Amino acid sequence: MSSNPPRFDRGHTDDLMTFLAQSPSPYHAVANAGERLEKAGFQQLDETAAWDGTSGGKYVIRGGAIIAWYVPEGAGAHTPFRIIGAHTDSPNLRVKPQPDMGAHGWRQVAVETYGGTLLNTWLDRDLGLSGRLTLRDGSHRLVSADRPLLRVPQLAIHLDRQANEGLKLDRQRHMQPIWGLGDDVHEGDLIRFVAAEAELDAQDVAGWDLMVHSIEAPAYLGRDRDLLAAPRMDNLLSVHAGVAALAAVSTTGAPEFIPVLAAFDHEENGSESDTGAQGPLLGTVLERSVFARGGGYEDRARAFAGTICLSSDTGHAVHPNYPERHDPTHHPRAGGGPILKVNVNQRYATDGSGRAVFAAACEEAGVPWQAFVSNNDMPCGTTIGPITAARHGIRTVDVGVAILSMHSARELCGADDPYLLANALAAFLK
Template sequence: MTEPADPAAALAAFVSASPSPYHAVAEGVRLLTAAGFTEHVETDPWPDGPGGRYLVRDGTLLAWYVPEGGAAGRPLRVYAAHTDSPTLKIKPKPDTGAAGWRQVAVEVYGGALWNSWLDRDLGVAGRLVRYDGTSVLVDVHRPLLRVPQLAIHLDRQVNQGLTLDPQHHLLPVWGLGTPAEGDLLEFLAGEAGVDPADVAAHDLVVHDVTPPARLGEDEELLAAPRLDNLASVHAGIGALLDASAAGDTVPVFVGFDHEEVGSASATGAQGPLLENVLTALAGGFDARSRVFAVSRCLSVDVTHAAHPNYLERHDPDHRALPNQGPALKVNAIQRYATDAPGAAAWRRACRKVDVPTQVFVSRNTVPCGSTVGPLLSTRLGIRTVDVGIPVLSMHSARELCGVEDLGLMRAAAAAFLTDPD
């Protein structure tokens, strides 16, 4: 994959093709396959020989490149991101309703800004799983659902504080009539070309169907859903392809599922999937401690851009702004995994390719979130650095970033993945 002429357009296409983690993985596989990467199935023997490989498990994608001469003994350079985003997930029994409306039962996935899902045209995407265990992706990428807000005439105090009960107030409507069990799944099976009788289970989410858009007088900003964290996933796949065949390191990309809900799953950062692959690349369990000691991980997740309407929520000396380069993320109590040697490695990579970088530190009175970085550094013992591009409206149904940061993130990450020192 060559560097796109318009990184914002390339990311917009990736985001639009990736309304769920399963779709993000499928789109990532498409990009890797086009670049000559081949699949490694977990139940097959470990592959020998140089070249690019990828591994898929559900909503998680792992990919790596083995240089000529093999991987054993070479430093590993890992780029870690996540494929999931805060959203509304459809419950196992989705059909519900009241007062002549057909609705869909949902629960909140991750730390979503609930109000951002109101009065938006929503589609449905995810996977349908047959009784034989095979999955089919489905994406209704057109207006299907809507979570209607209560009119101000019926709540005169709403502008003094909106309170939402997720059990009652976040249920989307999708038509009129009496709900009947199986209605939604029958409709979605038809959209996917599957016999509804063959569908045993599902993993489905709602998504905003408004296309990504450039904005600003100079179109220097990109508004899109799921920038957290598909902007990082897309940059990481590009960085891996740019770093392939460098020779002195083994570049690895991983996009985990379930980061937004704590990463405690078989396909999350607390699971064994990455550790198993890195152990094999290191040459086995007996060799991995030496290899891990000279390896590094770049944990890439978006960070908070300074909000002009709420500057009191930011540290005045550690603000990040769009289009000024990805930000190094630092936290004294290790909510981010960055330490001084890791920061030096990041700055060295940025200097090598002339990429500007910023530093983000949360205000002392405003606790920050976290990333997969501390989880991976704790599990693997690999020095880990947390970075990310600045965004506004993080965890909203629609977020905002700078278009220049997209190419800058990819370039700096590629330099990090190929740095042998």
């Protein structure tokens, strides 16, 4: 652990709060990441077009995923990559194909639970609606109704006297939000509304990927404003830090490594999609980069053999009300810097050599760091780290920021930890 942490810069956290507020869905997150990279001189590439081997910053967006990389002057075809891995999706409620429903004088929207949602945190909360619309010509349009629009009402305690002894929610019956009054359900109401929000004719909308989001803005919390409360920190906190780190090193990186940001979708439900870490997207992009610079299979194999990935995702800070749920010798604290995540059963991909890589990056950045391991009696979560390591044969290390209320509609971390993570990631990419 470094004894010389950098002077904290709340400007980074302020910018993170803006990024979180502007990214209610994975599609918004990658669009915002792309805009930030464009300002740093990166160029978006079309996956269907031929790529060349010129130096500079490049990125591709597919759905809710973005892969960005910077080729320094002098980089060879066999130059290894330094990858920051993250994911853009968060547990939430997602709109079903036939969304219009209602009963007993209430208009409702039919939703499906996505990922490991902490259901009770979505009750009695003002919710907006966001995502993307697919038009008949195959193009997409982002949409966000970022205002009080929906609400999942909890049953009054007078009708459930045992609620405080153990709340049990049925995902199908109890999680359908209300958004109006009326006895008649009219098919197409929701899509007509969403199309109007996007300034489109509903007849032009052929498909949709919509979800609800908490409209409460990110905010500093606490007596000394040393906490950050916000939605979707798992894992847009890491996406934002990765974008900042990649943009920072794009003008200072040496030709020994090609820095990469890989932010995937669908991590919260297993990563099995064309935009998830289980899919071929990252490997295809890296291979095309090698081939565009004149390389062949041997160059690809050499590049991958020397590549390292930091899989950055949120982890658990020790909970003051439930300390017994944590390992007794590992108590990561908010405000203590990024965490190194270890699990010998490979739920995290970190090993001893990975620890050395991360420790060196933190030391270079002057950033304190902590170790995280789960209590032996508690099942351990996982990340894109083991998937990336196994699919691509890339040495991978799992890291992140310690938070409370993971998978809640609103999560909590130390206000300076995002800045410390970004510094460590930038040092790693260098």
